[in-house]
Amino acid sequence: xxxxxxxxxxxxxxxxxxxxxxxxxxxxxxxxxxxxxxxxxxxxxxxxxxxxxxxxxxxxxxxxxxxxxxxxxxxxxxxxxxxxxxxxxxxxxxxxxxxxxxxxxxxxxxxxxxxxxxxxxx
Numbered sequence: 001x002x003x004x005x006x007x008x009x010x011x012x013x014x015x016x017x018x019x020x021x022x023x024x025x026x027x028x029x030x031x032x033x034x035x036x037x038x039x040x041x042x043x044x045x046x047x048x049x050x051x052x053x054x055x056x057x058x059x060x061x062x063x064x065x066x067x068x069x070x071x072x073x074x075x076x077x078x079x080x081x082x083x084x085x086x087x088x089x090x091x092x093x094x095x096x097x098x099x100x101x102x103x104x105x106x107x108x109x110x111x112x113x114x115x116x117x118x119x120x121x122x
Contacts, residue, residue: 001049003102006072007031008041009050010098012059021058044107075101076111082116 001009011030019068028038043058045051046078050065061069079097088096 001102003098005041005044006083006102009065009069012051012061013073016061023058023059023105072101075117078113
């Protein structure tokens, strides 16, 4: 899963806490992406089976998408905790966590989580 797909999935999860159906326009605004970019991401997430969406309808998470989003949110929190103030500044920790999470395989995430320690920041 790409970083953009992961960010979109997690934003759908966040927004769906208030209402299960999420409008593309809202995602576009919240993610700071163009509408065509959001439509492409939604199509990709739908093709992967993580969301349901009619052509002009709102997006909602499938059970599989909800489970994945919850698992990834937990990992994002772990990564933010490990990165924030050690490797990157607070304002960049979420974006860095998404990049790392979209790049690491399961065993690499576990190893990173176990090994991350001392600060790299001056």
